Amino acid sequence: MKTNLSSQITLTRIPTRYYRPENAFEHSVLTRLEKVPTTIYESMEEGSFAIAKEIATQIRKKESAGQKFVLALPGGRSPESVYKELVRMHKEEQLSFRHVIVFVEYEFYPLSSSTSGVVNRLKAELFDQVDILPENIYYPDGCMPKDAILEFCTQYEEKIQQVGGIDCMLLGIGANSNIMFNTAGTLQSSRTRMVLLEGASRKEAAATFSSTDNVPAGIITMGISTMLKARNVILMAWGDEKAAIMKETIEGKISDGAPSTYLQIHQNAKAVVDLSAAYSLTRISHPWLVTSCEWDNKLIRRAIVWLCQKTGKPILKLTNKDYSEHGLGELLALYGSAYNVNIKIFNDIQHTITGWPGGKPNADDTDRPERATPYPKRVLIFSPHPDDDVISMGGTFRRLCDQHHDVHVAYQTSGNIAVGDEEVVRYCEYLRDVCSKYSPSDTVIKDKADEIIRYLRYEKVENNEAERPDVLFMKGTIRREEARHACRYTGIKDDSHIHFLDLPFYETGLVKKNPISEADKDIIKNLLEELKPDQIFVAGDLADPHGTHKVCLDAILAAVDEIKDEDWLKACRIWMYRGAWAEWEMDHIEMAVPISPEELRHKRNAILKHQSQAESAPYLGDDERLFWQRAEDRNRATAELYRQLGLASYEAMEAFVQYIPLR
Structure with missing residues (x-):
C-alpha cells in the first residue's frame, strides 16, 4: 500500500532548477532575496532524512574527537519524521547517543501529570528508543513548584554554558512566527523563562492536548538569545500552512513582531523546507522576479493574476x-x-466557471470542466470529519442534489474527540429524562447516562489519557446525527446514501492518531467498488492544522491507486476541495461553482446543523471566526477575485482542482 500519495500531488510543475540550482551563480541569482540560507526538498521525508543525516554526522564527528555533542530539541509535529529517522539510524547504522547531551527547548506548565507534555512525547518518539544516558537529558519540569521556576530558568542557561554551549539547535516554527514559544514582541535578549500562553499560542498548543481548555496556563521556553548563542541552528518547516510564515522569515524584515526573523542575524542558521512550505518564496511562486521562466499555462495564469x-x-x-x-x-x-x-x-x-458541477446534460462540454454524460451521475463526496462536506462544498453539494444526481456522502472519521464534554452531559441529561418519563422500570440506559454525567462533571481528570469508550460512543453518536440532519437538509432523501466509515486510524481517543493502515484503505476501497461512482469529491486541504485531512486523503488515494486500472475508475473524475483553512490559488482552480445569496444561506444553515461544532469546537486553529463565517468569507473572496479579474460578479464561489491518479 502506498501511504503518502498526497505528498506527490504537484499542482504546479516547479522546475528543478528553481529549488536545486545547477551551480553557485544560478543559486545566487535565485536566492538573492533570501536572508536565511534555505534548502528545499521535494518532500518532508527527504528533508527530514537530510536533517537527521547532518545531525548524525555531527554526533559521530564529536564522538571521534572524544567530545560531547550538545543538541537542543523541540516537541510538536514537525520534528517527528526527523526523530523517526534518527531512531532508524541508531538501530540500523549503529548511531550512538551515549555522547549526546540534550536540552529540551520548552515544556508546558503546570502539568497535571508527568505523563503528559513535551518531554513525555520526546521520550516516546526518541529518548526511550536510543541509547542516550538519562543523566544527559535536561528539561524543564512541568510539575515543579511555582517558586522554583525563576531559579530553574537561571540554572538552565548556566547549565547550557557549563557543557560548552549548544552545538546544534533544531527548531520548528509556529503559524504566527513563534520560535519555540517566543511570540510577537519577544526581545532579542530574551532567555529561558516562563511565559503565559495566550491567543494563537494557546490554540497552537491545543495540538498537544485534547482541547484548548486543557492547555496549561504557561510554558517554560528558551529565549531568542539562547537560540542566537547556539553554534548551528536548523529551522524545519513542512506543508502548505507554513508557506506564508516561511516567506516572512526568510525574505522579510527583522522585527520583534515576527520572532522567527531573528534567524537572519545568526551566522550559522539555515532553513530546511519541503516544496509545499517553500511555495511562497519568490523563486518558487514568482520566479519571473528573479530569473527567466519556463512558462506553462498555470504559471502564466499566476503571473497575470499577480499583475x-x-x-x-x-x-x-x-x-x-x-x-x-x-x-x-x-x-x-x-x-x-x-x-x-x-x-x-x-x-x-x-x-472554469460552471453552474453544473455534475456536468450539464445535452450540452456541448468542450469548454466545460465536467462532462455532460453520463446523466445523472453517481456522485460520492468524501468528508474527513462529519462536517467538512457542508463547510467546504455545501453549495455544490446542494446543487448536485437539486440537479438530480445520485449523491452519496462518506464520513471518514467519527470526529468524536472534537465534541466537548458539556455536549455529552447535555445529551445524557436529555436521555435520562426521556427514560424516566417513558420507561421508568428500565434503568439500564438511565444508569449509564447518570454514570457518564457523573464521570464528566466530577471525576474526569485531564491527564492526556485516552477517552473512555462509552464517552467516545456518545460523542461519535452526536456527530453522526448532526451529519444526518445536515445531509437531509442539503438534499439527500435516503439515509442509505449516508455512509459512516469510522476509519480505525482515528479511533485512539487521543489527539494523536495512529498511522494509516491497510484496514483504513480497504474500507474506502470496498465502498468505491460497491458504488462505482462517476464523480468523486475529496478533501485536498493539506493545511489542516491537526493533520486528519491529509491522512484521510492518503487513505483515499491509496485505495484509488490499487483500482485505478478498472474501467469505471478510468471514466470517473476526482475533484479536490479545500476545507475551512484555505482556498485553492487562482492558477490551480479548474472548476468554480457560483453560489447565489439564497444558496449561501442554505449552506450556512447546513453548517449550523452541526451544533456541537458551532462555537465550542476545539480545533478552530488560529482563526477566531466560526466555521460558517470563514466558509462564507472564503467563498465570497473567491468570487470577488473573479470579479476583480473582469469576469462575472457572483455572491460567492466554491473552487475545485482535479486529481489525476498517478501512473
Missing part, C-alpha cells in the same frame, strides 16, 4: 507597458502583445 493585483486592473485592460514594468516582458516576446496573453488567460479562467 492584475499589482496594477489594480482587470485582465483585459492590461497593457504592454504593465507587462514590461513588472518583469513580464518574456510573455510579450512569447505572445507578441498584451492583448494576446490577456484574451488567452481570460478565456482560460472563464471556462
